[in-house]
Amino acid sequence: MSAENAVFNMQPLFTDADAEAVAHQVRIGFVGPGPKTKAFGEALAAFAGRSYGELTVSGTMALTVAAVAIGLKRGDEILVPAYGVVSTINGFGSYEFSPRLVDIDPQRAVITVEELERRVTPATRAVCYVNFSGATGQDLVDIEAFCKERNLLLIEDAACAVGQSFEGRRAGSFGDVSCYSFSVPKVLTTGQGGAVLTNDAEVRDNVIRFTDHGDTEWRKTNLNHGIGNNLRCNDILAALGMAQLDTLEDRLSRRRASYAVLTEELPDHIYRIPGNEAPLHNIVLADNPAALVAALGEKGIRAVQQYRTVSEHPPYQHLADVAFPNADLWSRHAVYLPFGTGLTEEQAMRVARAVKESGQVLKPFRSNRA
Ligand SMILES: Cc1ncc(COP(=O)(O)O)c(C=O)c1O
16 A cells, blocks of 8 residues: 555645745744734634634633633633544643533433533532534533533633534524634634633633733733743744634635535444534444454554543542443444545545455444434
């Protein structure tokens, strides 16, 4: 299998227009946090239907900043999904919040009101809903209502969901505060980067304080009323992001086209999200995931087994106070097939055929709940 025929697990897409946007920024010499950074934050907010959007260095940091900005303090209890990328819990664990795990729905891979009901305690202050692989639907609407009713703060981790929407509301517009990530696997990628979106001016100011030396006005007053860090984005990355936001519909269409091949070929076995939308990833649950990854690897197709039940990571083992059977199911069986905005329909067809030819048994996906 020659290298050029290999289908890598992650296939980003950068266009000449993206490259030109970056080159332009370099030519005009605005490379630090400047007008483009501000404009990209505002454009993201307008896109999501939020009042304010501020950029930071990563999606993980966006979660930390978001939690602090809505008033959570070290030690405060935040409910997070028991399965998924470690970034979500690290966004809270690295700042010494007190995360607690909630099992996911076995078909939809998101947390639900039913699972939250089981885990919420009088000490719970916040919930972090992860739009898993983009999933933005009724579960999130229900959780938003649940949090309002119980007086819980809601952080939407929409890292994987830029461009998704449900009943006219975009991912990034739910709860008290929402976060995006622009890391390489995402439909809109600046290599690294994240955003915090909110409708609350005080929350926005808190985000600025955390990410820019503790004061929203210090550059004008030469006086810093608080202590903050420097966690800002810059105009080069913002220019790259803005170019992709301007062409997001095209990027999403490409993603939908490759995903359509997989749903056609593996209709009962590919992970689906609400609204017949394309998830960020192409996921199957295999009885023997290692054998599937190996069989695909022999054909130059790089699939990966990834994400564990969060309490398997040593720093989070103390969170295994109950069993998380659905998280364990995903941890043991999920295979992430090649995905990405740059994945072509022809590559998707090769992947689907190789999955079928592997003869490996896949678990069915039944539910595609809105
Ligand atoms: C659900 C989720 N949350 C948070 C993050 C963190 O984003 P970043 O990698 O930009 O720190 C990611 C990125 O992989 C993610 O998928």
